[in-house]
Amino acid sequence: MSEPKTSSNPAPEGATGALVLADGTVLWGRGVGAAGDAVGEVCFNTSMTGYQESLTDPSFAGQIITFTFPHIGNVGANVEDSETTTPAARGVVLRADITDPANWRATRSFDDWLKANGMVGIAGVDTRKLTRRIRDLGAPNGVIAHAPDGRFDIDALRRKAEGWPGLEGMDLAKEVSCRQTYKWDETRWALETGYGRQEAPTRKVVAIDYGAKRNILRCLASAGCEVTVVPATATAEDVLRHDPDGIFLSNGPGDPAATGEYAVPTLKALIDSGKPIFGICLGHQLLSIALGGRTGKMTRGHRGANHPVKDLATGKVEITSQNHGFAVLPESLPEGVEVTHVSLFDGTNEGVRVKDRPIFSVQYHPEASPGPQDSHYLFERFTDLIDSGR
Template sequence: MTDPIPAGPAEKLRAAAAARPEGATAAVVLADGTVLWGRGVGAFGSRVGEVCFNTSMTGYQEILTDPSYAGQIITFTFPHVGNVGTNAEDVETTTPAARGLILRADVTEPSNWRATRHLDEWLKSYDLVGITGVDTRRLTRLIRDGGAPNGVVAHAPDGRLDLEALWRQAAEWPGLEGMDLAREVSCRQTYTWSETLWDLGSGYGTQDAPTRHVVALDFGAKRNILRCLAAAGCRVTVLPATATAEEVIAQKPDGVFLSNGPGDPAATGAYAVPTVRGLLDSGVPMFGICLGHQILSLALGGRTEKMDRGHRGANHPVKDLATGQVEITSQNHGFVVVPESLPPEAEVTHVSLFDGTNEGIKVKDRPVFSVQYHPEASPGPQDSHYLFKRFMDLIDSRGS
């Protein structure tokens, strides 16, 4: 026998059922009982996760295939998603880990010379459930004011949706705090990467004359990050998230890269933090981004905490404290490093101009640094590409 639904959510569910619009084939049901009706797109069924929002105006295919979105349902604040279609090149991982998507406008026919598939067909092929016709401005305000809620996005072609069952899915989902998702999206075995950045007219290139060897620990690495490393002159060896320091060092790397990824960094830290501590002791140059930045901070003795709404979009201003320069960055994270918890040897290098949160650190006595944002810019501005050169300079200076 199931427990009765609390009065607040029960009242919202009853009101939503009575106000269901004609033609609705999909709904978003939040853990507080809020229901947003719409029209389904993509696969059929229901998916539960944390409902977040992304403010990017371009790059929806890259966003949907970013492994850092594991466990999340993405609300796009930009209304026209699907207008440029999809293709086989603009993907960041083989199997998307996002739980679903929420859109304002209906998906139109693609209008772009690179498009090979309609977004709806592409979503079905990856079993991604979506909804259109939602007031995404209202939903974004709910997230902004109350934090990212647990929710369900459901799509039934016949329009039959059991709101009570969907609410229970949302209410019973444990949430991302304490959840280790990096292990789920990481590669299962070691592999090498040589593909370089995309170029108009020729597509992706190949690095066939590398001058450095970088080992990338895959906590959910995006392909364009690996392309940036290869384009910088690296032979890239990718290891699973659970690799030990001894396994990394056995590859004889010139540098180690700590990738982005999803989930709670403290949960991932059960296996990754000891590895990074061992690598810190080895003296090998290291560069971390996003989850890699958080894991490095934990390895140094710092602490991370859950953010109410997170940073997701391609328009986040970040200040470099050393130069005073401001770069517009691409971001996707729901946890943040607490700067007051960092030891004296860790120097804060970058801060967010949106909310003052930590965006980067360096280790004073070692060739190690990290940033919270995504310098590979896929999608997003390329203001932060200089960080890959900074990493190469650290590697080269150690070898000279």
């Protein structure tokens, strides 16, 4: 049911879903989730678990996620695993139909969860073929559509895909960031007890929210931090008036060069403050730009929970969770800023540090625990820098 069709071909019998790419390619399938359509960049994610976390990760804003693992939805959904209140992804492409949930933590089916969150999905697609296309040609713009009556205006959907400007040059951090400052004290989840509370923090950290995942904030709280979250547009004065011991730069979506228009001047002032700084994902990219580096759009990006990254200082390899379509260009980094981590998939940059200041960042998501604890040391590194500077 997933063979590419041109816009002149009618929908095959039983098709209630379509993925229409900007070049006119049409992949047919069975609609799941909410009825309607959504436009975005079509990418692929190789994670075998954590689909609810991925779909609610603000870093996926503006993207239609193709999961390479066929059995997505098999463990249902719950109220605990969402990384933000409202899902950021535009849509989801699946190989197999969604089955009834088979997990003791499930509180509803995945299809019900998609409907409740207004997310359009399509099942029955040859995701291997689509993934190879993205691998070879890059991530295309597309429209995902679910029409229960099986009626589609393919030409209109193609024009919508063609007219979407794409992620390059797009600032999405403002769309997913918080609107006002707030405190965070929830700690990491544990079996039997669920999430806890940080009631005796020993350090004050301000987190700039470019699209922060909740579990990153939980890791900071679990590390003994009193966490104050500020919007992406916060100025250096907004951050420093909280008198933080350290500053955290969160993950987020979109083109770092576009977000950097307002974020980089703030970060340059924060670098000059001498405070310890730790950045993740978009925070890593923005910090690198503020330090004098540049970023570029990747052909296919890194999205999955099985990416090997080498720590150049120790020689150790971490199995990491990643979600980014832009990367720091290591040759652009100035003297005094060194590369600390590299991807063993393609050699791209995965981390930097400033040699003479308590500042470092990584491209991947150390809170996601695919290793499962390979990268938790980074939060300890941050708190050690805070403690040593007191």
